[in-house]
Each structure stands twice: as C-alpha cells, then as structure tokens.
Amino acid sequence: MNRLLALIGVLALASIPLLDIGNYYLHLLITILIWGFIYTSWSIMGRFGLVSLGHGAFLGIGAYTVTMLWNQIGLSPWLGLPIGLGLSALVAVVIGYPCFRFRIVGHYFALVTLALSEVVRLTIVALRDNTGGSLGMTPRSADTANSLYALQFADKETFFYIALVVWLFGLWVWKKVDRSMSRYALEAISEEEDAAASVGINVTRTKLTITVLSAVLTALGGVLYAQYQLYINPETVSGIAISLQIVFAVIAGGMYVQLGPTVGAVFTLMLAESLRIMVGHDVHGLDGTIYGLLLVLFIIFMPKGILGGLLSWWEKRQSPPPSAKPAPAE
Amino acid sequence: MEIFDIFLLEAILNGILLGGVLALLALGLNLVFGVIDVVWICYAELVMLGMYTVYWLFAQYGVPLIPAFLLGILAVAALGALLHYLVIQPVLSSAPINQLLVTGGVLFFLQALATLVFGVEFRNIGLRLPVLEFNEMYFSFARVLAFVAALAGMVALYLFLTRTYLGTAIRAISQDRAIMPLMGVNPKKIYLITSAIGGGLAGLAACLLVLQYDVHPAIGLSFGPITFMICVMGGLGNMVGGFVAAFIFSQFISVGGFFFAIEWGYVVAFAFFILMMFVKPQGILSRRR
Structure with missing residues (x-):
C-alpha cells in the first residue's frame, strides 16, 4: 500500500514537466529537489544527535572541486565528481575521527564543525587567484547548450x-540507514555512549561511517547546485550562514521523518518566495525576520517540525487508547 | 632586515591589542555559558545591535559619546535579559542542542531585523580617532582603548563575582544547579541577572567596536565564529582560559596576516582551534582528568 502510494507520487512528480508549467515553477521545483536532497543528507546524521554545523564545508568542497577542475584543466564534471566526493570524505574522516575518538559531543562537536565550515569558506576566499574569492565563479560554458x-x-x-x-x-x-542495524547502534550511541560501547558497539567507527556518508551526499548536492545554478560563491556554498540554514530547514520540516527535510525545503522556499512576491524587492530582510521568528517558535513549541508534528498528531488520533500500544519510536 | 623586524613587531603588538577586543567579546559569552550552560550563537548579533544603538544615538540624534555608550550598554543588557526570558527559559529543560539551535534562530531573526530596520548600508560613526606613533610603529587609538577597557571589564567582573553577595550566588549556582535552590537562591532571578550582565558586556564590546569598524547587519557573522572558538578553546565558562585563548588567536590573525593574506591568518587560527580541541578538549588551561 505504502509502496503503491510512493510509486504514484513519483510518477506524478515525474510527469510534472509534461504539463508545461513554465520555467519559473520548474525552477522552484528543481531548487526544492536539490535542497531537499542536501537537507536529507544532513538529517542522515543529524537525527542521531550528531548536529553538524559544518555541512557548508562539504557543500563547498563538492561545488568548488568540480567547478575548478572543469575550468582550469577541462576535466569533465563526471570525473570531477568522484574526486570532489572523495575529498569531502577525506575531510570528514580527518575531522570526524579525532572528534569521535576523543568523545567530542554536543556543543563541542557543533562548534568544531562550525570552525570547519569557516575554514573552508576562508580558504576559498583566500585562494582568490583561482577561485575568484568572494566574487564567486562560474563554470565555463560548454560548446553546446546541452552538454552531457x-x-x-x-x-x-x-x-x-x-x-x-x-x-x-x-x-x-x-530508508536504508533507517532499516539497518546501524540505526539501532546510532540511537543507542545518541542516548548514552558509554553504555553503547559496553554492549559491543564500536562507537567511533559507527559514527564515522554515518558522518562520511552524510558528507559525501552533501558534497554531491553541492555539485548538483553548482551545475544547475552555474554560479557559486563562498557565502552560498560554505561558511556559517549556509550551515545554519541547512540545520534549520531540517528542524522546520522535521528531523526524524523521511520526508521531513524535503518539507523543510518546501516550507523555507515557499516562505521566501511568497514574501518576496507580496512585499517585493524593496523591503530587505522581512522574509528573514519572519523565518527567524518561526524557527525560534518551532524549536520551542514544535521540536519535531512540521511533518513530524503532523504525523504524531495523526498517530495520536488514529490510536486513542494510549495504553493499547507502546509509544512509537519517532 | 631592520625594517622587516619593526613591521613584525608592529604586527605582534597590534595582535596583542586585537586580543584585548576579542577577550572582551568572549567575556560575556563565557559568563553566560559558565552560569546558564547555554551557548548564545546570536551573541555577536547582540553586539551588532549595540553598535547600531550607539551609532544611532551618536550620529543621528547627536547624543554625546559617553551617554550614548552608557545607553548602548543598557540597551544590550536589557536585550540579553529579554533573550533569556523569552527564548532560553522555555527550552532550559530540553536537549542541550535545542538550546544552541534556538539562539541560532535568534541570530537569523536579529540579522534580518537589522536589515529591515537599518538597511544593508555600511554605517560609520564618523569619528576619527588619532593614530598613535611609537618608535615608528603605528597603533590605532581605538584598539588601545579597547584593550584597556577589556582589562578593566575583566577585573570588574572578577571583583563582582568574588566580592559581592550576588556574585557569590552566581558562582555557586554555576557549580551546583540542583543544590542552590535549596539554599534559598532563586535560580530564575540569577539567570536573568547573569544574562543581563552578559548582554551588558556585549554592549561594552559594541561601544569599542563601533569606534573601529563600520556597522552593517552581517557584521556579526564576521566575528561571531571567532568568539565561539575563543570561548571553546579557553574552556567554555573558563574566563582566564578565554583571555589567554583570545591572545593566541589574535597573534595568529595578526602575524599570519602579516606574512600572508588576512584570510590565511584566520584559516590557520581555526585549524589550530580544531587541532587544540583534539589535544585539550576541555580548554587550554585544563588539567588532565
């Protein structure tokens, strides 16, 4: 039943371009899909209490590696992609291994990863002879308009x-992670690391695996973003602002459910676009003000996010006797 | 060689002066973390609002500088208390990471609000302070002032925490949150006062920064990260550690900026921070447990 629904949903989505809805709406959809993917990549580790404020780093590494290889030595993005992903995996290991080995958790993990995203942003700016610095860079146009x-x-x-x-x-x-044994290991680790270690979970390795997975997927999202927008700059693909944006969109949508991050992408984009249309370009900062205010309210009153909150409200309605079933985990 | 040395010495001394500003920035954040156990991600945005307050009072309404400073400090102190009352208090019992993230939401809010109210223009207070010359080396007077104020602020905070009844209560509650309410201390009130003091220190930092830098809504992002790094490297809540860390960082930035581009100074400083986290996760002045 669920599988059927998913299939219908995918087919419906896939047939959207046939409807000829115009470039603007198609652009919104593509943006939602790309950011939905990036947010999902973050939530793969974020849902286990590994709150990284450094995913801007992986986004930037992916986007800049591929674009620079293409612009400077003409390497096809198809070959640049594995290099970019490999590089972000390497960075994830270099930062992640000591973090997990030396039990850097919670606030400290968040702040170390925050430093990482700033290191990447500042490195991009400092290498301005090759990266264009704060002005950003554009991938060199291909010979034909559509070039695979x-x-x-x-x-x-x-x-x-x-x-x-x-x-x-x-x-x-x-879904794969959700259904795997690692999920239980990771949940145990997020509750109590020492206890998890005592029942034979290799804490460092389990956390490192999920971190590398999340980092590589995020870098892939960065490459996709660069190839679609055909313009990147250090602020939009790395640094503290984008890293926080990733975390907040996921929180707004719902960190613990599969489609939550995507809902977060839809929500944040719709909010920004509708405010932009309603208020126009003249009033800077209104969308951010409302967005920030909503985030604070979400975290205080609705920590499960939009979709997470809706789902648990629905489940509560479906099963009124509270003692009949054990509480569903997430 | 001779001229090279004097420039290097100038960079080192300017680094020490920059360290004073950074130490002052870290001071308020450290106090709040040490007592309430919450990291204000939006701390630098409070400083930004303080800078706007001083700018507005001084440059737009012609309030003399010293009263403008005092009003600025008071405004940010009130803002700190308000932040605690409205945002932190409701999430005090939820997961620590939510407390971190909720102030991140405030960061977005304040930054966008400043854009909305003040616009994206860079604003300068329009006050030219003299440049001090000593032995062919040049120092900005504003930095010297900031350095002195940072030292004074730290000493005043130390005296307040150790010599007054309220200070003792603040220190006590940071040592044991569960017991102090039983001893007749109202933790809610203490937290509120601490937040106001933390905000006031942010306001003091704002007064000194507005003398040196143009203020614009995104200025918080340019020195926010480094403030957290200093606090964490010094050991969150450890004020002496934060002070030492501020001077280490400022040397990296100043001397690194002297040899290479300024960004490289920051890159090296952040990389050093990450490295130090692995070597001494509890802060540079911690003893091995």
Whole structure:
C-alpha cells in the first residue's frame, strides 16, 4: 500500500514537466529537489544527535572541486565528481575521527564543525587567484547548450529529472540507514555512549561511517547546485550562514521523518518566495525576520517540525487508547 | 632586515591589542555559558545591535559619546535579559542542542531585523580617532582603548563575582544547579541577572567596536565564529582560559596576516582551534582528568 502510494507520487512528480508549467515553477521545483536532497543528507546524521554545523564545508568542497577542475584543466564534471566526493570524505574522516575518538559531543562537536565550515569558506576566499574569492565563479560554458560531457543543460526539464533521481536516491539512502542495524547502534550511541560501547558497539567507527556518508551526499548536492545554478560563491556554498540554514530547514520540516527535510525545503522556499512576491524587492530582510521568528517558535513549541508534528498528531488520533500500544519510536 | 623586524613587531603588538577586543567579546559569552550552560550563537548579533544603538544615538540624534555608550550598554543588557526570558527559559529543560539551535534562530531573526530596520548600508560613526606613533610603529587609538577597557571589564567582573553577595550566588549556582535552590537562591532571578550582565558586556564590546569598524547587519557573522572558538578553546565558562585563548588567536590573525593574506591568518587560527580541541578538549588551561 505504502509502496503503491510512493510509486504514484513519483510518477506524478515525474510527469510534472509534461504539463508545461513554465520555467519559473520548474525552477522552484528543481531548487526544492536539490535542497531537499542536501537537507536529507544532513538529517542522515543529524537525527542521531550528531548536529553538524559544518555541512557548508562539504557543500563547498563538492561545488568548488568540480567547478575548478572543469575550468582550469577541462576535466569533465563526471570525473570531477568522484574526486570532489572523495575529498569531502577525506575531510570528514580527518575531522570526524579525532572528534569521535576523543568523545567530542554536543556543543563541542557543533562548534568544531562550525570552525570547519569557516575554514573552508576562508580558504576559498583566500585562494582568490583561482577561485575568484568572494566574487564567486562560474563554470565555463560548454560548446553546446546541452552538454552531457559538461553536465550543463539549457532546458530545465533535463535538470528536473536529474534532480528528481538524485533526490530519490537520497530518500533511498535514508530508508536504508533507517532499516539497518546501524540505526539501532546510532540511537543507542545518541542516548548514552558509554553504555553503547559496553554492549559491543564500536562507537567511533559507527559514527564515522554515518558522518562520511552524510558528507559525501552533501558534497554531491553541492555539485548538483553548482551545475544547475552555474554560479557559486563562498557565502552560498560554505561558511556559517549556509550551515545554519541547512540545520534549520531540517528542524522546520522535521528531523526524524523521511520526508521531513524535503518539507523543510518546501516550507523555507515557499516562505521566501511568497514574501518576496507580496512585499517585493524593496523591503530587505522581512522574509528573514519572519523565518527567524518561526524557527525560534518551532524549536520551542514544535521540536519535531512540521511533518513530524503532523504525523504524531495523526498517530495520536488514529490510536486513542494510549495504553493499547507502546509509544512509537519517532 | 631592520625594517622587516619593526613591521613584525608592529604586527605582534597590534595582535596583542586585537586580543584585548576579542577577550572582551568572549567575556560575556563565557559568563553566560559558565552560569546558564547555554551557548548564545546570536551573541555577536547582540553586539551588532549595540553598535547600531550607539551609532544611532551618536550620529543621528547627536547624543554625546559617553551617554550614548552608557545607553548602548543598557540597551544590550536589557536585550540579553529579554533573550533569556523569552527564548532560553522555555527550552532550559530540553536537549542541550535545542538550546544552541534556538539562539541560532535568534541570530537569523536579529540579522534580518537589522536589515529591515537599518538597511544593508555600511554605517560609520564618523569619528576619527588619532593614530598613535611609537618608535615608528603605528597603533590605532581605538584598539588601545579597547584593550584597556577589556582589562578593566575583566577585573570588574572578577571583583563582582568574588566580592559581592550576588556574585557569590552566581558562582555557586554555576557549580551546583540542583543544590542552590535549596539554599534559598532563586535560580530564575540569577539567570536573568547573569544574562543581563552578559548582554551588558556585549554592549561594552559594541561601544569599542563601533569606534573601529563600520556597522552593517552581517557584521556579526564576521566575528561571531571567532568568539565561539575563543570561548571553546579557553574552556567554555573558563574566563582566564578565554583571555589567554583570545591572545593566541589574535597573534595568529595578526602575524599570519602579516606574512600572508588576512584570510590565511584566520584559516590557520581555526585549524589550530580544531587541532587544540583534539589535544585539550576541555580548554587550554585544563588539567588532565
């Protein structure tokens, strides 16, 4: 039943470009899919209490590695992609291993990863001879408008399908992790590390695996973003602001449910776009003000997020006798 | 070689002066963390609002500088108390990471609100302070002032915490949260007062920063991260450690910026921070447990 619903949903999504809805709405959808994928990648580790404020680093490494390789030595993004992903995996190990080995958790983990995202941002700015610094950089245009070799497509339909496939892949990974043994190990670790270690869980290795997975997927999202937007700058793909944006969108949508991060992407984008249309370009900062206010309210009153909150409200309605079933985990 | 040395010495001394500003920034954050056990991610945004307050009073309404400073400090102190009352208090009993993130939400809110109210322009207080010359080396007077104020602020805070009844209560509650209510201390009140003092210190930092830098809504992002790094490297809640860490960081930035580009100074400083976290996760002045 669920599988059928999912299939219908995917088919419905896939048929959207056939409806000829126009480039603006298609652009919104692609943006939602790309960010939905990035947010899902973050939540793969974030839901286990591994709150990283450094995912901007992986986003930036992915986007800049591929773009720089293409611009400077003409390496196809298809070959740049594995290099970028490998590099972000390497950074994840270099930072993650000592963190987990020396039990850096909670606030401290968040702040170490925050430092990492700033290191990447400042490195990009400092290498301004090659990266264009704060001005950002544009991937060199391919010879033809639609080039598979350069991973650049002039029509949005093609990119929509690419983003859709990648987004579905992200959800699939989420499900795989959710159904795996590691999930139980990770939940045990997030509750109490010493107790988890005492029942034979290799804490360091388990945490490192999920971190590397999350980092690599985030870097993939960064590459996708760069190839779609065809413009990146240090502020939009790395640093503290984007790292916090990732975390907050996930919280707004719901950290513990599969589609939560995507709902977060829809919510934040809709909020920004509708306010932009209603208020226009003249009033800067109104969308951010409302967004920030909503975030604070969410964390105080609705820590499970929009989708998480809705789902648990629905479950409560479905099963009125509270003693009949043990409380569902998430 | 001779001229090279004098520039290096100038960089080192300027680093020490920058360290004073950073130490002052870290002081309020450290106090709040030490007592309430919450990291204000939006701390730098409080400083930004303080800078706007002083700018507005001084440059727009012609309030003399000293009263503008005092009003600025009071405004940010009130803001700190308000932040605690409205935002922190409701999440005090939930997961620590929620407390961190909720102040991150406040960061977005304050930054966007400042954009909304003040616009994105860079604003300068329009006060030119003299540059001090000593032995062919040049120092900004504002930095010297900031350095002195940081020292004074730290000493005043130390005296307050050790010599007054209220200070003793604050120190006691940071040592044992569960017992102090039984001893007749109202933790809610203490937290509120601590938040106000933390805000006041942010306001003091704002007064000194507005003399040196243009104020704009995103200025918090440029020195917010480094303030957290200093607090964590010094050991969160450890004020002497924070002071030492501030001077280490400022040397990296100043001397690193002297040899390479300024960004490299920051990169090295942050990389050093990450390294130190692995070597001494409890802070540079901690003893091995």
